[in-house]
Amino acid sequence: MKYVWPSAALAMMIAISAHATPPHGWKAHELAPAEAERWVEAVKNRKTMDGSSVIEALHFAERMRPNEFKIGHFEVGYNGASGEPDGIIIGYYIGLKRSDVDEWTAFFGVKRKASVFYVSVPSNDTGFMLPSEAIIEGRDTLLRFIDEEYKSRCTENGSGGRKLC
Numbered sequence: 001m002k003y004v005w006p007s008a009a010l011a012m013m014i015a016i017s018a019h020a021t022p023p024h025g026w027k028a029h030e031l032a033p034a035e036a037e038r039w040v041e042a043v044k045n046r047k048t049m050d051g052s053s054v055i056e057a058l059h060f061a062e063r064m065r066p067n068e069f070k071i072g073h074f075e076v077g078y079n080g081a082s083g084e085p086d087g088i089i090i091g092y093y094i095g096l097k098r099s100d101v102d103e104w105t106a107f108f109g110v111k112r113k114a115s116v117f118y119v120s121v122p123s124n125d126t127g128f129m130l131p132s133e134a135i136i137e138g139r140d141t142l143l144r145f146i147d148e149e150y151k152s153r154c155t156e157n158g159s160g161g162r163k164l165c
């Protein structure tokens with residue numbers, strides 16, 4: 001796969017749309033806490049292409065890039081039209097700014113049939129690698145993704161100059 005990294009402006013638009021306010025009258029069909037935790041665990045335990053689990057790849061990246069990357073929260077994401085649970089959102093931070101407004105997100109689709117969870121990466125025809133794609137490809141790809149994101153978001157003009165975050 002060819003790796004193309006989104007501009008900071010495009011990444012910002014994607015992140016803002018992920019946190020958009022639902023339409024008036026919309027209500028999520030929230031999962032019970034125990035069921036929501038099972039969904040989160042299904043994503044955390046999903047194997048990546050290098051054989052590690054999603055959570056192992058994330059922890060590895062956090063250890064290898066402590067100033068550039070930090071894992072945030074995991075939560076159930078709901079379909080904006082139906083209100084049904086759709087998948088898991090993983091929050092993460094690029095750079096040392098760690099307030100709520102600095103959190104970026106990766107999304108994994110989840111479908112459950114009986115006791116079996118099916119975890120997927122959303123289809124992507126943008127030409128840019130999504131965070132969930134970098135995670136699912138494994139530790140090395142995730143580190144390259146973090147390095148590029150840090151360079152484009154956290155340094156002046158993406159040139160490695162003055163630090164912005």
